[in-house]
Amino acid sequence: MLFQPAIMALLLVDAITLALLLPAALFAIQLLRHWDRNSGHARQIRLERRTALVTTGVALLSGVQGLALLLLVFTADALSVQFVGAMCAVGSFNVNAWGFPALLLRMALFFFAAAWLVMHHLDRQARDYPLIRARHALLLVIAPVALLAVLAQLAWFLGLRSDVITSCCGSLFSPGGATVAAELAALSPLPAMVGFYLVLGATLLVGAYYWRRRRGLTLFALLGSAAFPVAIAAVIAFVSLYIYEHPHHHCPFCLLKAEYGYIGYGLYLPLFGASAIAFGLGLTRPFAHIGSLRQVMAAAVPRVVGIATALFLLFTLLVAWISWHSNLILLS
Amino acid sequence: MSVVVELIGVRKAFHEGRPGELWAVDGIDLAVAPGQVTVFTGPSGSGKTTLLTLIGCLARPTEGRIRLDGEEVSGLPERFVTDLRRRTFGFVFQQFNLIRGLSVLENVMLPAYPLAPHYPALRRRAERLLAHFGLGPRRDAQVEWLSGGEAQRTAIARALINDPPVVIADEPTANLDSQLSTAFLDIVAELRDQGRTVLLTSHDPLVYEAPVVDRIVAVRDGRLVS
Numbered sequence: 061m062l063f064q065p066a067i068m069a070l071l072l073v074d075a076i077t078l079a080l081l082l083p084a085a086l087f088a089i090q091l092l093r094h095w096d097r098n099s100g101h102a103r104q105i106r107l108e109r110r111t112a113l114v115t116t117g118v119a120l121l122s123g124v125q126g127l128a129l130l131l132l133v134f135t136a137d138a139l140s141v142q143f144v145g146a147m148c149a150v151g152s153f154n155v156n157a158w159g160f161p162a163l164l165l166r167m168a169l170f171f172f173a174a175a176w177l178v179m180h181h182l183d184r185q186a187r188d189y190p191l192i193r194a195r196h197a198l199l200l201v202i203a204p205v206a207l208l209a210v211l212a213q214l215a216w217f218l219g220l221r222s223d224v225i226t227s228c229c230g231s232l233f234s235p236g237g238a239t240v241a242a243e244l245a246a247l248s249p250l251p252a253m254v255g256f257y258l259v260l261g262a263t264l265l266v267g268a269y270y271w272r273r274r275r276g277l278t279l280f281a282l283l284g285s286a287a288f289p290v291a292i293a294a295v296i297a298f299v300s301l302y303i304y305e306h307p308h309h310h311c312p313f314c315l316l317k318a319e320y321g322y323i324g325y326g327l328y329l330p331l332f333g334a335s336a337i338a339f340g341l342g343l344t345r346p347f348a349h350i351g352s353l354r355q356v357m358a359a360a361v362p363r364v365v366g367i368a369t370a371l372f373l374l375f376t377l378l379v380a381w382i383s384w385h386s387n388l389i390l391l392s
Numbered sequence: 393m394s395v396v397v398e399l400i401g402v403r404k405a406f407h408e409g410r411p412g413e414l415w416a417v418d419g420i421d422l423a424v425a426p427g428q429v430t431v432f433t434g435p436s437g438s439g440k441t442t443l444l445t446l447i448g449c450l451a452r453p454t455e456g457r458i459r460l461d462g463e464e465v466s467g468l469p470e471r472f473v474t475d476l477r478r479r480t481f482g483f484v485f486q487q488f489n490l491i492r493g494l495s496v497l498e499n500v501m502l503p504a505y506p507l508a509p510h511y512p513a514l515r516r517r518a519e520r521l522l523a524h525f526g527l528g529p530r531r532d533a534q535v536e537w538l539s540g541g542e543a544q545r546t547a548i549a550r551a552l553i554n555d556p557p558v559v560i561a562d563e564p565t566a567n568l569d570s571q572l573s574t575a576f577l578d579i580v581a582e583l584r585d586q587g588r589t590v591l592l593t594s595h596d597p598l599v600y601e602a603p604v605v606d607r608i609v610a611v612r613d614g615r616l617v618s
Binding site (some may be wrong): 097100101102104105108109112184187189 | 400401402403452453454455456457463464466467468469470471472
């Protein structure tokens with residue numbers, strides 16, 4: 061099972077990720093202990109030189125994490141034809157106990173990596189490394205998450221057996237179950253819609269307000285981060301029903317299939333991108349009092365918030381369009 | 393236009409921690425006043441050129457700090473150093489380092505890129521500089537056809553294309569006869585009169601004993617000689 065192009069590509073990404081990230085984490089410990097911008101000591105100069113190299117590597121692998129997450133889901137979906145009982149990525153992830161942990165850890169890695177990129181984007185515009193400690197402290201969070209994600213994914217790949225009969229989305233996202241997925245599937249469409257449009261609407265309003273007035277960044281970061289679980293709940297609770305035009309099919313993975321025009325990618329790409337930016341801004345916000353960063357943020361953050369708001373708007377409009385054009389009537 | 397250059401405990405090693413380790417600059421504290429002509433003297437291998445490359449942000453110290461107008465610049469991220477170098481320094485190298493195959497005018501315009509103003513404005517500025525240094529008729533000549541004096545004046549014009557407050561020249565008269573060296577010193581006086589800081593290395597008495605020189609800094613074995 062390992063010798064498939066997509067799996068080989070994912071293993072290669074993992075090898076590169078660990079090869080770059082683990083030394084970077086060790087370097088981060090050194091930097092957090094010894095960094096002193098006012099010192100002219102040889103050790104400080106070495107840290108300044110090496111941080112340029114380490115940052116380049118980490119920026120590269122952080123950028124790749126989005127593609128790796130996409131490839132993982134695509135691979136799981138493509139593998140589903142090889143397992144009895146699997147009809148989409150859910151079936152593949154359910155082949156053994158490591159599938160969903162691998163997916164969730166990969167998602168966590170994506171969000172942390174994206175947050176690191178937001179910090180890096182702001183930090184590199186200042187002359188005095190205002191976020192260098194925060195960025196390297198974040199590396200110490202990212203490295204163990206990456207290690208766990210790689211190990212979980214490897215365990216999933218190694219445990220893929222085509223003779224296993226797996227259960228698919230029909231059972232996982234069935235309202236009668238005792239899992240979180242089942243509870244989300246059991247949500248009534250109306251409260252799910254109200255919650256979704258309230259949170260997304262508030263996020264869009266605060267984003268627009270920040271764009272015009274340069275105020276409300278913390279609230280935007282909080283709402284934008286909260287929008288992600290709310291949106292996923294909405295996808296399971298009612299968006300998927302509208303897409304499948306079936307009142308009991310709640311799967312958020314079948315949306316990625318060709319039968320539905322790959323609409324899932326259109327939904328998830330803006331949602332993940334916008335939420336990750338909001339999350340990154342939230343992690344950066346506590347450092348905004350640093351003099352040079354304040355200037356940088358005043359100049360750069362409106363554009364970043366603008367991009368995130370545009371992506372949230374795209375996602376919301378797409379959900380509204382899907383709901384409007386579906387032949388399924390959920391609300392009379 | 394004027395820039396104060398400060399060096400604090402600056403050291404520079406080559407092959408650090410490996411066989412053949414060499415400390416080319418070994419603990420220099422120095423402040424260079426703006427708008428003055430300073431000449432670094434000393435025998436070959438004393439560290440003069442390394443010192444100029446450090447001041448000009450062409451290399452970074454192994455230890456110590458360099459400040460320009462109070463701002464610490466030796467630890468700036470590379471993207472800022474590139475911009476600072478472009479805006480602050482003009483370089484005249486010992487071998488002039490003109491790009492063969494390009495004309496005099498093209499060589500002079502080259503350091504303005506990639507942030508050059510509109511081409512006609514840049515070209516006018518380059519032509520003014522060439523005319524000022526008596527190179528107007530030679531602007532379309534290939535640089536490999538130039539005499540030593542012409543090549544040096546082209547290099548000076550090129551160093552001034554971004555209107556830098558600091559001009560750095562490494563052994564600028566090493567390949568010139570006395571007459572051309574004197575002409576060069578006239579240009580140095582003119583640069584000083586414009587308010588620019590001029591930093592030279594030389595072991596030519598004609599240069600460091602010239603009246604235009606405000607300060608002589610002797611260097612030996614990477615250290616300042618008191």
